[in-house]
Amino acid sequence: MMRGLGVVHAADVGGGAGAAALARALGEVAAATGQRVTSASSADVAALPELAAASRLIILATPAHTARVLARQLGDVVTGAHLIVHTARGLEPGSGMRVSEILREETCVLRVGILAGPLAVEGLGAGDPEACVVGSRYDDVITEAKRMLAGARLRVYGNHDIIGVELAAALGAALSFGVGIAAGLGFGRSTRAVMETRGLGELARLGVKLGGNERTFFGLSGVGARMAYGADDGDESFRYGEALAKGERPATEPEGVRAAREAGALAERHGVRTPLLLALRAMADGTRSPRDVGKELMVSVAVDE
Amino acid sequence: MSTGAGRLGDFNAERESIVAEVEQRILAERRAAHLRGGDGRLEYVLNDAAFHETQRLEKGSPEERKRAARWHELARDLSRMSDAEKEAEAARLTHEHARDVAGNFDARVYGFVKNILPVGMSLLLTPQRLREGLGNLGELQGRVLIEGELDTVRALAARGTLVVTPTHLSNMDSIVIGFALERAGLPPCTYGAGKNLFTNPILSFFMRNLGAYRVDRRLRHSLYKDVLKEYSTVLIERGFHSLFFPGGTRSRSGGLEQKLKLGLMGTGLRAYENRLAAGAQGLSVFFVPVTLNYHLTLEAETLIDDYLAEVGKSRYIIEDDESSRFGRVTSFIRKTLAMEGATVVRFGQPLDPFGNQVDAEGQSHDPRGRRIDPELFLDDGASGRGPVTQRDNEYTRTLGESIVKAYQRDVVYMATHLVATVLWERMCAQAGVRDPFRVLRMADPQQVSSELLAAGVDRLRDRIRGANGAWGRLDKRSAERPAMGVVDDALRSFTAYHSRPVAERRGGAVVPTSLRLVYYYRNRMAHLPDAAVAGLGGLS
Numbered sequence: 001m002m003r004g005l006g007v008v009h010a011a012d013v014g015g016g017a018g019a020a021a022l023a024r025a026l027g028e029v030a031a032a033t034g035q036r037v038t039s040a041s042s043a044d045v046a047a048l049p050e051l052a053a054a055s056r057l058i059i060l061a062t063p064a065h066t067a068r069v070l071a072r073q074l075g076d077v078v079t080g081a082h083l084i085v086h087t088a089r090g091l092e093p094g095s096g097m098r099v100s101e102i103l104r105e106e107t108c109v110l111r112v113g114i115l116a117g118p119l120a121v122e123g124l125g126a127g128d129p130e131a132c133v134v135g136s137r138y139d140d141v142i143t144e145a146k147r148m149l150a151g152a153r154l155r156v157y158g159n160h161d162i163i164g165v166e167l168a169a170a171l172g173a174a175l176s177f178g179v180g181i182a183a184g185l186g187f188g189r190s191t192r193a194v195m196e197t198r199g200l201g202e203l204a205r206l207g208v209k210l211g212g213n214e215r216t217f218f219g220l221s222g223v224g225a226r227m228a229y230g231a232d233d234g235d236e237s238f239r240y241g242e243a244l245a246k247g248e249r250p251a252t253e254p255e256g257v258r259a260a261r262e263a264g265a266l267a268e269r270h271g272v273r274t275p276l277l278l279a280l281r282a283m284a285d286g287t288r289s290p291r292d293v294g295k296e297l298m299v300s301v302a303v304d305e
Numbered sequence: 306m307s308t309g310a311g312r313l314g315d316f317n318a319e320r321e322s323i324v325a326e327v328e329q330r331i332l333a334e335r336r337a338a339h340l341r342g343g344d345g346r347l348e349y350v351l352n353d354a355a356f357h358e359t360q361r362l363e364k365g366s367p368e369e370r371k372r373a374a375r376w377h378e379l380a381r382d383l384s385r386m387s388d389a390e391k392e393a394e395a396a397r398l399t400h401e402h403a404r405d406v407a408g409n410f411d412a413r414v415y416g417f418v419k420n421i422l423p424v425g426m427s428l429l430l431t432p433q434r435l436r437e438g439l440g441n442l443g444e445l446q447g448r449v450l451i452e453g454e455l456d457t458v459r460a461l462a463a464r465g466t467l468v469v470t471p472t473h474l475s476n477m478d479s480i481v482i483g484f485a486l487e488r489a490g491l492p493p494c495t496y497g498a499g500k501n502l503f504t505n506p507i508l509s510f511f512m513r514n515l516g517a518y519r520v521d522r523r524l525r526h527s528l529y530k531d532v533l534k535e536y537s538t539v540l541i542e543r544g545f546h547s548l549f550f551p552g553g554t555r556s557r558s559g560g561l562e563q564k565l566k567l568g569l570m571g572t573g574l575r576a577y578e579n580r581l582a583a584g585a586q587g588l589s590v591f592f593v594p595v596t597l598n599y600h601l602t603l604e605a606e607t608l609i610d611d612y613l614a615e616v617g618k619s620r621y622i623i624e625d626d627e628s629s630r631f632g633r634v635t636s637f638i639r640k641t642l643a644m645e646g647a648t649v650v651r652f653g654q655p656l657d658p659f660g661n662q663v664d665a666e667g668q669s670h671d672p673r674g675r676r677i678d679p680e681l682f683l684d685d686g687a688s689g690r691g692p693v694t695q696r697d698n699e700y701t702r703t704l705g706e707s708i709v710k711a712y713q714r715d716v717v718y719m720a721t722h723l724v725a726t727v728l729w730e731r732m733c734a735q736a737g738v739r740d741p742f743r744v745l746r747m748a749d750p751q752q753v754s755s756e757l758l759a760a761g762v763d764r765l766r767d768r769i770r771g772a773n774g775a776w777g778r779l780d781k782r783s784a785e786r787p788a789m790g791v792v793d794d795a796l797r798s799f800t801a802y803h804s805r806p807v808a809e810r811r812g813g814a815v816v817p818t819s820l821r822l823v824y825y826y827r828n829r830m831a832h833l834p835d836a837a838v839a840g841l842g843g844l845s
Contacts (some may be wrong), residue, residue, distance in 0.1 A: 056686050083685035108671035139695045
């Protein structure tokens with residue numbers, strides 16, 4: 001096996017466009033550090049055997065909803081010697097599974113991880129100093145990702161708490177949706193700050209219940225990503241929340257709305273107290289109005305931080 | 306003449322060289338760590354031993370306090386000792402521990418046990434046979450059902466080393482799994498047994514002579530743990546089939562093991578790596594998850610009390626439980642095993658040291674059933690395929706997760722578990738909470754009509770069947786009988802053995818008479834998702 005980097009990405013259309021752009025950017029970063037990079041799109045299955053033969057580390061750039069199909073295709077060509085890192089910011093629709101769990105179901109690869117954090121494709125392209133975190137139980141994965149990607153343009157941090165990193169990456173967008181609602185209701189920055197901090201606290205509580213580490217949610221994949229993608233009118237989830245608060249319901253649901261549903265469902269399934277996340281889910285589902293929820297949350301009992 | 310003891314029959318001839326190899330490996334590794342410096346230096350290793358032993362012995366008898374003083378002296382002298390003196394002290398300790406751990410295998414005792422155990426158990430089950438002559442002793446096979454992937458396990462026993470990893474509920478388990486291995490045509494295994502069990506008059510004779518090695522759980526220092534792990538590694542590497550109870554101790558709650566102790570389990574991977582390094586070809590270490598399933602548990606009362614007293618913590622040694630009282634053991638066997646299929650030993654699909662399923666040809670498969678080469682998991686991308694501690698620890702954790710999943714698939718639920726689960730749900734509904742301690746404090750649990758109980762059992766059985774094996778399986782009798790028959794079976798067992806009944810029938814209703822034992826037997830199903838038991842408490 002060669003020791004190059006393989007980058008497999010979802011087809012460059014629809015929800016896969018962002019993943020494909022990230023794949024290209026990461027491939028360029030690796031090439032700039034002198035690595036041999038082999039890329040393939042999910043539309044080009046025939047290229048996968050060659051990619052697997054040339055690479056030890058494979059980056060799987062895909063939205064969560066196409067992860068299983070891609071993972072299964074990869075499963076036909078990878079061996080136990082490979083390492084796979086995915087970039088999905090979501091959970092599998094329906095099952096609520098993390099993408100690393102999907103990789104474990106669909107491939108023989110045990111050494112898996114996630115690349116997350118406040119990484120912006122535009123920033124990478126422009127040569128801005130960027131940073132990300134690779135979450136994996138395995139030192140091998142973190143070390144190899146650093147060897148492939150770290151350099152003058154990108155700092156790569158490691159975290160053994162893969163569960164925490166995946167959940168923070170997958171569910172953080174729910175807060176953009178919530179902050180959008182707050183903005184739509186005309187609330188100011190302090191309300192948004194409460195939404196962000198209490199929301200992250202609830203996500204951390206949920207993450208701990210699912211086996212993650214609380215600290216992870218206050219690192220690059222949690223707070224870091226929130227500060228980068230968070231809540232402004234350049235964000236689709238924010239705009240959707242804002243519109244919802246004004247009585248509109250846009251046709252296309254962004255990732256923050258899906259994340260609100262997933263977070264609420266997980267919290268309910270595992271019996272974790274998350275009033276804010278449950279309220280976001282109710283608003284995503286249309287069973288509660290933003291104005292009612294706002295009033296209700298204000299009169300609910302405030303526990304100690 | 307063959308004793309049927311397989312590779313273990315050679316143990317005594319190799320015992321000395323096994324102990325020597327363990328000592329030599331540990332000392333070589335410790336010497337290298339000492340030279341690398343840092344926490345691996347011998348003064349730290351010896352100080353760790355002195356610290357733990359002083360702590361332990363200072364609380365003990367006058368003789369133990371004297372020994373504590375000697376450890377104290379060692380700790381005091383460490384800073385003045387030369388490297389050669391420290392190495393000699395480490396060698397002396399390693400030698401002492403390796404000799405203490407090493408087991409013994411007496412083929413004559415094995416042959417005797419092999420012949421006498423079925424007779425003894427059958428006579429206990431059916432004493433009238435004494436009057437009728439020994440008669441048909443095959444009945445025991447009806448009492449202890451042995452099922453599962455037996456052909457695959459037998460085939461793998463001939464290809465490599467088995468590491469059998471059963472669930473652990475009772476001190477009876479060692480005897481039952483030994484009996485099951487023999488009856489399944491599988492070779493006997495060496496296994497680590499708590500040193501406290503060697504004080505049990507019933508068990509110690511068998512333990513001493515059937516390949517058990519002694520594990521002294523009171524010793525907490527790293528050098529002793531090294532000896533245990535290396536001893537196990539050498540045994541597996543040399544092809545001695547091994548058995549661990551990966552839960553560590555008996556399940557106090559009655560539940561299936563959810564988290565496993567990985568220290569000894571990791572020796573399977575290390576043995577595989579060592580064999581590859583020595584030039585061996587192919588996969589040669591196979592883990593075999595086994596569930597031991599009983600209608601009733603011999604020590605249920607002691608175990609659940611211990612669990613409730615120290616939730617989340619396992620007290621390592623219970624010196625005086627039901628298994629140390631001969632009368633209770635015979636009473637248990639006679640009254641509980643006498644029921645058809647009262648014990649089920651189920652062998653699961655074997656696994657490789659990375660947690661992948663293995664077929665009868667010794668081939669590993671990924672979760673989608675594709676054949677894979679396990680050796681490639683050891684690829685480090687650069688220098689080769691040697692051990693890498695952090696990675697290997699994670700692989701062993703993965704193996705542990707696969708074994709837990711196997712337990713959940715292969716657990717066999719009996720009438721007692723089904724009925725206790727429905728009763729418990731009923732009690733939770735009555736208490737209006739699911740917190741077990743609040744439910745257990747209920748002063749006056751209500752009776753449940755037999756019909757409602759049977760309806761709950763029926764619904765629970767349907768859900769387990771509907772999960773297509775993912776939630777475990779029902780024992781044959783509980784699967785086939787009408788639900789009311791299952792209730793009758795459970796109540797018969799519940800009133801047969803324990804010092805007070807678990808639940809009993811009063812008129813047309815059933816009354817839980819020992820909530821803690823209802824909780825204990827219900828815990829066998831506690832790992833199931835809420836959907837398995839939803840609504841069972843509110844049937845009307």
